[in-house]
Amino acid sequence: xxxxxxxxxxxxxxxxxxxxxxxxxxxxxxxxxxxxxxxxxxxxxxxxxxxxxxxxxxxxxxxxxxxxxxxxxxxxxxxxxxxxxxxxxxxxxxxxxxxxxxxxxxxxxxxxxxxxxxxxxxxxxxxxxxxxxxxxxxxxxxxxxxxxxxxxxxxxxxxxxxxxxxxxxxxxxxxxxxxxxxxxxxxxxxxxxxxxxxxxxxxxxxxxxxxxxxxxxxxxxxxxxxxxxxxxxxxxxxxxxxxxxxxxxxxxxxxxxxxxxxxxxxxxxxx
Amino acid sequence: xxxxxxxxxxxxxxxxxxxxxxxxxxxxxxxxxxxxxxxxxxxxxxxxxxxxxxxxxxxxxxxxxxxxxxxxxxxxxxxxxxxxxxxxxxxxxxxxxxxxxxxxxxxxxxxxxxxxxxxxxxxxxxxxxxxxxxxxxxxxxxxxxxxxxxxxxxxxxxxxxxxxxxxxxxxxxxxxxxxxxxxxxxxxxxxxxxxxxxxxxxxxxxxxxxxxxxxxxxxxxxxxxxxxxxxxxxxxxxxxxxxxxxxxxxxxxxxxxxxxxxxxxxxxxxxxxxxxxxxxxxxxxxxxxxxxxxxxxxxxxxxxxxxxxxxxxxxxxxxxxxxxxxxxxxxxxxxxxxxxx
Numbered sequence: 083x084x085x086x087x088x089x090x091x092x093x094x095x096x097x098x099x100x101x102x103x104x105x106x107x108x109x110x111x112x113x114x115x116x117x118x119x120x121x122x123x124x125x126x127x128x129x130x131x132x133x134x135x136x137x138x139x140x141x142x143x144x145x146x147x148x149x150x151x152x153x154x155x156x157x158x159x160x161x162x163x164x165x166x167x168x169x170x171x172x173x174x175x176x177x178x179x180x181x182x183x184x185x186x187x188x189x190x191x192x193x194x195x196x197x198x199x200x201x202x203x204x205x206x207x208x209x210x211x212x213x214x215x216x217x218x219x220x221x222x223x224x225x226x227x228x229x230x231x232x233x234x235x236x237x238x239x240x241x242x243x244x245x246x247x248x249x250x251x252x253x254x255x256x257x258x259x260x261x262x263x264x265x266x267x268x269x270x271x272x273x274x275x276x277x278x279x280x281x282x283x284x285x286x287x288x289x290x291x292x293x294x295x296x297x298x299x300x301x302x303x304x305x306x307x308x309x310x311x312x313x314x315x316x317x318x319x320x321x322x323x324x325x326x327x328x329x330x331x332x333x334x335x336x337x338x339x340x341x342x343x344x345x346x347x348x349x350x351x352x353x
Numbered sequence: 354x355x356x357x358x359x360x361x362x363x364x365x366x367x368x369x370x371x372x373x374x375x376x377x378x379x380x381x382x383x384x385x386x387x388x389x390x391x392x393x394x395x396x397x398x399x400x401x402x403x404x405x406x407x408x409x410x411x412x413x414x415x416x417x418x419x420x421x422x423x424x425x426x427x428x429x430x431x432x433x434x435x436x437x438x439x440x441x442x443x444x445x446x447x448x449x450x451x452x453x454x455x456x457x458x459x460x461x462x463x464x465x466x467x468x469x470x471x472x473x474x475x476x477x478x479x480x481x482x483x484x485x486x487x488x489x490x491x492x493x494x495x496x497x498x499x500x501x502x503x504x505x506x507x508x509x510x511x512x513x514x515x516x517x518x519x520x521x522x523x524x525x526x527x528x529x530x531x532x533x534x535x536x537x538x539x540x541x542x543x544x545x546x547x548x549x550x551x552x553x554x555x556x557x558x559x560x561x562x563x564x565x566x567x568x569x570x571x572x573x574x575x576x577x578x579x580x581x582x583x584x585x586x587x588x589x590x591x592x593x594x595x596x597x598x599x600x601x602x603x604x605x606x607x608x609x610x611x612x613x614x615x616x617x618x619x620x621x622x623x624x625x626x627x628x629x630x631x632x633x634x635x636x637x638x639x640x641x642x643x644x645x646x647x648x649x650x651x652x653x654x655x656x657x658x659x660x661x662x663x664x665x666x667x668x669x670x671x672x673x674x675x676x677x678x679x680x681x682x683x684x685x686x687x688x689x690x691x692x693x694x
Contacts, residue, residue: 293445309516332417333485
């Protein structure tokens with residue numbers, strides 16, 4: 083399989099290296115997608131996607147890079163030494179509020195008992211940001227492009243499906259890396275949940291435009307990936323159907339998606 | 354399709370700077386429905402040109418892509434449903450709804466043997482209904498059922514959601530759902546495949562709002578005169594649609610490349626929708642409330658701030674001044690007063 087998982091114990095040095103070394107080889111150049119993740123149970127969707135072959139099925143060659151804290155992971159993402167990362171939601175939103183050009187593309191694990199998981203970034207303080215994991219990309223890069231991000235998100239949705247349908251096997255796979263007990267998983271980036279957290283953390287500055295947060299949450303990618311998987315499953319998979327019911331996705335409106343009845347527009351321009 | 358979209362969007366992007374220098378340029382995005390035909394008429398009959406508007410039409414396959422292009426300033430006007438722009442506004446997009454394009458246009462389809470059991474709203478209790486989430490039909494039919502005392506959250510009926518209306522038609526055909534909510538021309542195309550229209554949603558929820566005209570608020574406020582002339586062209590197109598059905602059918606058919614009989618049937622024979630440029634402020638606010646009731650928009654917000662009816666009123670007064678005895682324009686004024694004031 084085309085994955086390389088760095089174990090948490092080894093990751094601090096690696097993270098520091100990845101963050102600060104002059105790292106010239108990008109995913110675009112060598113075809114390997116570097117996915118950072120917080121060594122925390124909420125990141126299990128990434129590990130399950132890797133171990134279960136979902137990334138590979140989406141045509142992605144993934145190199146997993148573990149981090150023990152969100153701050154260094156987010157710094158690596160910003161520096162371009164990883165292409166995407168699964169890190170703490172609260173820390174990610176704070177970085178976005180500080181002006182970092184990050185975009186949230188998917189969700190992850192959320193503790194079923196938030197009190198027990200306070201301080202997932204290693205601070206030990208109980209803060210209102212113990213809301214699990216989000217998956218992010220840098221918003222100002224040519225790579226990963228939309229197609230690649232959609233594939234990555236699709237693999238995470240498949241991982242959620244694996245976790246739900248084959249709980250024992252998948253959880254045991256995930257447990258090989260981290261303990262996923264006490265976690266609920268949802269690959270949906272869920273703008274409204276993030277917006278609530280954003281308000282609770284007091285991150286909306288008066289100078290920010292009203293859509294500041296929405297501009298950093300890429301729900302369209304999740305909806306595209308979910309649509310595709312729903313159709314591929316012949317619209318029958320109960321786990322995917324449930325995700326679809328929970329998501330607030332604008333519809334694929336038109337006959338362009340349902341029979342190619344409308345191919346070009348005379349007198350106008352077909353996009 | 355999406356690659357083509359991206360490539361063309363890059364071209365559109367490349368000329369964005371030129372647009373800023375041309376106050377009369379209007380890049381109009383729409384989705385392919387006969388009911389969006391006022392744009393085609395205004396272009397084909399030369400009304401945009403006569404009103405000094407340099408109009409370019411761009412077809413999109415999803416409302417999200419269209420609204421993203423509008424938000425990014427790659428379009429000046431968007432016609433992308435009602436639910437989608439309201440959802441974007443709820444998340445902070447600074448859009449202004451300044452006109453409309455369509456009223457009605459959604460129907461309930463079923464297999465022929467099931468139609469007799471779907472005559473009244475009460476008949477939908479316990480049924481499995483397929484729909485594409487956040488389409489107008491989704492919001493309005495759920496609202497109609499809610500008013501009739503049926504709530505999907507209480508399992509009074511089951512909603513099965515699909516990514517597109519094409520999937521809804523397929524599910525009805527296969528018997529996976531008892532009924533499906535689709536919009537024009539899908540119900541007429543579904544009839545060609547042996548399905549039946551059980552009802553138009555207007556039967557249960559008269560004069561509901563469908564697709565709105567949206568613009569970026571900043572651009573709208575800076576170019577009100579251009580938007581007024583744009584609306585004058587659309588109002589004149591509406592008059593043409595009312596008075597010249599046969600030529601309208603030809604223009605819609607040519608623009609959309611679908612069966613002429615389907616266009617004629619939906620547009621005139623059974624009048625499945627009405628093309629209408631009125632902003633329908635009251636209906637739009639009602640639609641917002643329905644979206645809130647369903648749970649699509651958790652946070653309340655003064656949506657009224659994003660609806661401008663004044664420029665439409667000025668456009669209407671301009672055409673009435675030109676042709677004071679025209680009955681259709683007088684009807685439009687009465688309709689405007691009823692639905693906006």
